[in-house]
Amino acid sequence: NAGVTQTPKFQVLKTGQSMTLQCAQDMNHNSMYWYRQDPGMGLRLIYYSASEGTTDKGEVPNGYNVSRLNKREFSLRLESAAPSQTSVYFCASSGETHGDTQYFGPGTRLTVL
Amino acid sequence: QKEVEQDPGPLSVPEGAIVSLNCTYSNSAFQYFMWYRQYSRKGPELLMYTYSSGNKEDGRFTAQVDKSSKYISLFIRDSQPSDSATYLCAMRGGGSYIPTFGRGTSLIVHP
Numbered sequence: 279n280a281g282v283t284q285t286p287k288f289q290v291l292k293t294g295q296s297m298t299l300q301c302a303q304d305m306n307h308n309s310m311y312w313y314r315q316d317p318g319m320g321l322r323l324i325y326y327s328a329s330e331g332t333t334d335k336g337e338v339p340n341g342y343n344v345s346r347l348n349k350r351e352f353s354l355r356l357e358s359a360a361p362s363q364t365s366v367y368f369c370a371s372s373g374e375t376h377g378d379t380q381y382f383g384p385g386t387r388l389t390v391l
Numbered sequence: 392q393k394e395v396e397q398d399p400g401p402l403s404v405p406e407g408a409i410v411s412l413n414c415t416y417s418n419s420a421f422q423y424f425m426w427y428r429q430y431s432r433k434g435p436e437l438l439m440y441t442y443s444s445g446n447k448e449d450g451r452f453t454a455q456v457d458k459s460s461k462y463i464s465l466f467i468r469d470s471q472p473s474d475s476a477t478y479l480c481a482m483r484g485g486g487s488y489i490p491t492f493g494r495g496t497s498l499i500v501h502p
Contacts, residue, residue: 282434299496311438318399320494321435321479328488336489368434378488380481382434 280304280341280385284369290389291359299354299386301369309334309372310352311380312344314365321368359390394418397480397493407502410467412478415491417461420485424456426465427479429495435479439465470500 285300303310312324323336325344333344341363343355352371356363366387370380397414404410407488412426422443427435439454441463442449447454463482467474477497481490 311489318494321492323405323489325487378483379423379437379440381437381489382427384434385432387432 279333282369282381284383284386285382286365287384288387290390290391291356292391293360295359295390296355296357297359298356299367299369300343300351301353301383301390302351303369303371303381303383304350305371305373306349306383307373307381308349308373310346311370311372312342312352312354313368313370314338314363314367315368317386324367327330354374361390364390365366394491395480397496399494399496401497401499403499403501404470404472406472406500408470408500410465410470410498410500412467412480412496412498414463414480414482415461416463416482416491418424418491419461419466419487420484421458421482422484423489423490424454424463425471425481425490426452426454427481429477430480431476432491433494438478455475457498467498470498472502474498474500 311326313321364383369383372378372380393470426439429435451468455464477495479495480493
């Protein structure tokens with residue numbers, strides 16, 4: 279039981295490049311989330327998906343798109359990366375265990391030059 | 392004012408000390424309260440989960456919720472250097488399953 283997995287672990291991009299961050303969970307959770315974590319800012323919600331086929335914007339969605347590919351997988355895409363998107367990105371999922379409490383992946387550390 | 396306030400620290404204590412970590416909040420609809428531990432360069436991991444008011448104990452950890460004061464605490468007894476991490480509080484309620492996180496408190500336990 280791997281929980282929540284994320285790929286890649288690290289990535290360096292140049293301004294204007296695009297990339298997709300992958301997330302998968304094996305806990306049969308309905309809900310999945312993408313956060314970014316910056317020093318002094320805490321966790322900020324980018325997008326979330328309440329169930330397969332639905333996605334909604336969070337607190338900081340600009341510059342990002344998401345796809346809920348199936349129940350297990352939720353990807354985050356940066357179409358044209360900017361230095362302001364340098365951050366650590368965490369995927370999380372939640373289900374009925376502990377009343378929808380979130381379980382986090384190990385994170386992707388992204389640097390945009 | 393943020394919905395959830397948490398002192399960022401760092402909080403530095405000697406090994407064996409009792410640690411008290413706290414969060415205050417403004418939304419009276421919050422009913423579910425969580426504490427996460429985040430080691431450096433790792434993802435947050437769920438430490439404690441509490442519903443409504445009261446205390447919950449798990450080994451050296453005790454979570455306390457005082458809804459009348461809108462104040463939650465995490466106590467760590469006999470603290471160890473391995474407890475050195477950032478501790479984030481989170482809470483949700485009012486029909487939303489999206490939690491609101493505090494910014495985290497950095498704890499350093501020195502031998």
